[in-house]
Amino acid sequence: MSVSATGIAPWRAPRPPCDWGFRMVKGLSRAGAERITAARPFRDIQDLARRARLNRRDLEALAAADALRGLCGNRHQARWQVLGIEAPLPLGDMPALPEPLPMLRTPTEGEDIVADYGSLGLTLRRHPLALLRPALTRLSFQSAREVLRLSHGRRAHAAGLVITRQRPGTATGVVFLTLEDETGPLNVIVWSSLFERERRIVLGARLMGVTGEVQREGEVVHLIAHALEDRTALLGGIETVSRDFC
Numbered sequence: 001m002s003v004s005a006t007g008i009a010p011w012r013a014p015r016p017p018c019d020w021g022f023r024m025v026k027g028l029s030r031a032g033a034e035r036i037t038a039a040r041p042f043r044d045i046q047d048l049a050r051r052a053r054l055n056r057r058d059l060e061a062l063a064a065a066d067a068l069r070g071l072c073g074n075r076h077q078a079r080w081q082v083l084g085i086e087a088p089l090p091l092g093d094m095p096a097l098p099e100p101l102p103m104l105r106t107p108t109e110g111e112d113i114v115a116d117y118g119s120l121g122l123t124l125r126r127h128p129l130a131l132l133r134p135a136l137t138r139l140s141f142q143s144a145r146e147v148l149r150l151s152h153g154r155r156a157h158a159a160g161l162v163i164t165r166q167r168p169g170t171a172t173g174v175v176f177l178t179l180e181d182e183t184g185p186l187n188v189i190v191w192s193s194l195f196e197r198e199r200r201i202v203l204g205a206r207l208m209g210v211t212g213e214v215q216r217e218g219e220v221v222h223l224i225a226h227a228l229e230d231r232t233a234l235l236g237g238i239e240t241v242s243r244d245f246c
Contacts, residue, residue, distance in 0.1 A: 027061035145183035
């Protein structure tokens with residue numbers, strides 16, 4: 001999902017005639033997204049604002065989501081150019097005066113990932129834990145891939161983003177977690193006794209560390225948790241969400 005000089009990546013859907021990707025952009029109005037889809041392609045941000053009749057809120061939402069990089073290069077340039085967009089005057093558009101572009105620093109990969117999560121709730125760049133892997137390694141955390149290669153009964157120490165929490169009523173208080181890192185998912189079982197002791201971590205941690213024992217039945221692998229750690233602070237400004245059924 002990107003506004004560019006050649007248009008937005010095509011997406012064929014039933015109704016409404018609006019890219020699914022735009023629905024992920026926080027703050028972008030549905031009407032604005034539909035006008036973009038109808039009016040594309042665009043020459044530049046000024047052309048986008050004029051022909052799609054976008055207000056400042058819609059333009060800032062697109063800039064924050066990095067959806068304007070095809071028109072201006074990166075988030076920093078997009079935000080600068082959006083600040084220069086003037087509302088149309090009652091007597092008609094005035095010719096745009098050329099302004100020199102400032103030498104703005106290109107965002108780092110980490111800054112882009114944080115901004116992606118802030119404006120979209122996800123990223124199409126590298127997984128956040130790929131950037132944190134050196135720090136996780138110093139803390140002796142193994143990757144999900146490494147844990148999945150361990151034999152039955154081996155001790156493991158892993159960390160990942162919590163993407164699901166499940167506590168079925170028929171499971172006598174057992175909580176099933178799915179952690180995810182840059183190598184894949186890892187299923188974790190938290191017995192009811194540990195859950196009662198570490199309820200805050202189980203329900204609140206977004207980045208969780210787990211020490212436990214590998215349980216392998218054929219190709220199915222679980223990590224039976226013995227101890228839990230809340231490592232959310234390592235995420236910095238990244239806001240992640242999980243699907244919870246507790």
